[in-house]
Amino acid sequence: MKPQITTLHSLAGLRSALRRLAHRAGLSVELRYRLALSATRVAGAELAAGRPVLLETVPPQPRGPGADDLAGAGTAGDRPDGPEGPEEGRLIVRLHLPHAPRRPSLEGLPLPAERLPGTTAVWRVPVPLPSAGGDAGRDDPPGLVDLLEEELSAAVDRADALTEDHQRLKHELAETNSGVLALYVQLEERDEQLRQAHGRILRQLEDALRPPPVRVPGLEMAVHYEPAEKHAPTGGDLYDWFVLPDGTVHITVVDALGHGLTSTRSALNVTHAVRTLALEGHPLESLVARTDEVLATFDHELMATVQLVRLDPAGGNLVLANGSHPPALLVRANGESSLLEVRGRGIGFPLPGSERLLHDRLDPGDLLVLYTDGLTESRRDPREGEQRLALAARRHRHRPIEDIPAAIAAEMHTVILHPDDTVALTVRRVSG
Incomplete structure (x- = not known):
């Protein structure tokens, strides 16, 4: 030992x-x-x-x-x-x-x-x-040669056993793959059915959230909405339009921070609050600040830009208030265009409210374009986007009103570097 x-x-x-x-x-x-x-x-x-x-x-x-x-x-x-x-x-x-x-x-x-x-x-x-x-x-x-031969024989036997195991596993894997492929096809079919059902539900939800154009003599209205993600067609970009008791048309455009259902809820809170306050008779110049005051009590995370427009269908008088929202675009019947810029701070921003009201006039043939930043900021430079928007609106201003918003969006989104929810809303004044 x-x-x-x-x-x-x-x-x-x-x-x-x-x-x-x-x-x-x-x-x-x-x-x-x-x-x-x-x-x-x-x-x-x-x-x-x-x-x-x-x-x-x-x-x-x-x-x-x-x-x-x-x-x-x-x-x-x-x-x-x-x-x-x-x-x-x-x-x-x-x-x-x-x-x-x-x-x-x-x-x-x-x-x-x-x-x-x-x-x-x-x-x-x-x-x-x-x-x-x-x-x-x-x-x-035994001798060294005998020991080596014994080891070689064991190695050969081991290799043969591994080869048999390999062939058996290949056969089992082939059968498993066949079953997995069939299951994958079934899952793909089921997934497509779920996607279609999901899309139908979301489109129904979208239709419920987005009111149809107001029908009033003297004005044509149309809107185009495009989500950032095709499989989630809801977001924080919403609009609302309705007729006030005095016959004036009110339009609200909202862009709530974020995407998906959470931002949709925030945007709905804004549009509903604005509609309630407007119908109660609150003046336009105070609506942005008053809406922030109302919503701050129960939605502490809400941040949204908002643009408010009042239009007189008979005389064409236009009044605009703004809270951190991109400027509206006005295209005259002769093709001249201008941005209607009003300084202000949005809902949830410090010192919210529109600093002033902008007054203008919509003559017959003039086109007003309201939008969210997803339309002009799909590339790197928002100012360049505003210039492209003016050119696109001039090119498409004579088309039927229901085609104009989608045509403008299609031209603006030929290159998308920063996908975002997009609302493009157009109003055109017509004679009589």
Whole structure:
């Protein structure tokens, strides 16, 4: 049971010694060649440099009287400075590199090794324990060629088994893929059905949220809405138009911060509050500030730009209030255009309200374009977008009113760098 120490000067000698040792200990063929290959990797550089290595082996402890006492001798981890005693059921192999300039790497070895202090590696290999008496009666190991042939035969058998497993797994995978493909097709069909149903519901919701144009003599109105995401056709861009008791047409355009249903709710709060306050008779110049005051009590996160317009269908008088919203565009019947800019701060902004009212006149043939920033800010420069908007409105101003908003949006969105919800609303005054 005493450790055996052998000085080795070549890789061939190291491999041969380990193979014979492993055979004598009864290790499996796989453990045998893993141990030999691992030790070769650890000691290869030393032996190639002409520096000897020491191979120390401790046979496993046999079963029998006193085995527990021997097992209590501890391991290298318990006694790092002393020799390791035999362990029941384990062959201990220590590889010393006494002349190595640095500690060897033990990463990625076929058979993992423990690192001991200094330049020593140790393997504790489980073995089939013989009965008391250790190696007594074991036949002498065969020659090195026989051991190598045995290892080669085991490797071939292992490769054949892996090939069979590979073929079996390929067959199972093919069957699984076929089933998955069929399931995928069913899921795609179901998903398309859900998308269509979802789209129908959202379009119905959109129709409920977006009132049809007001029908009044002397004015033509139309609107185009385009969501930032085709599969989520609701957002924070909303509008409202209605006739006041005195016959004046009121128009509200809102752009609430964000996208999706949350911003839709915020925009609805704004349009409903404005409609209620306007019908109660609050003056136009105070509507933006008053709306903020009303909504601040229950919607603390709301931020929205808003534009309010009043139109007299009979005389064409136009009054506009603004809260941080893009300017309206007025295109005259002769093609001249101008931006109707009013300074102000929107709902949820500091000091909300329109700083003044802008007064103008809509003559027969004149076209008013109200919109949200998704129309003019699809590219990098909003001012460039406003210029393009004026050109597009002039080009399309003579078309039927129901076609103008969509035609303008299509021309403005030939290039979209920043997709956003878009409202384009047009009002044209006609004779009589």
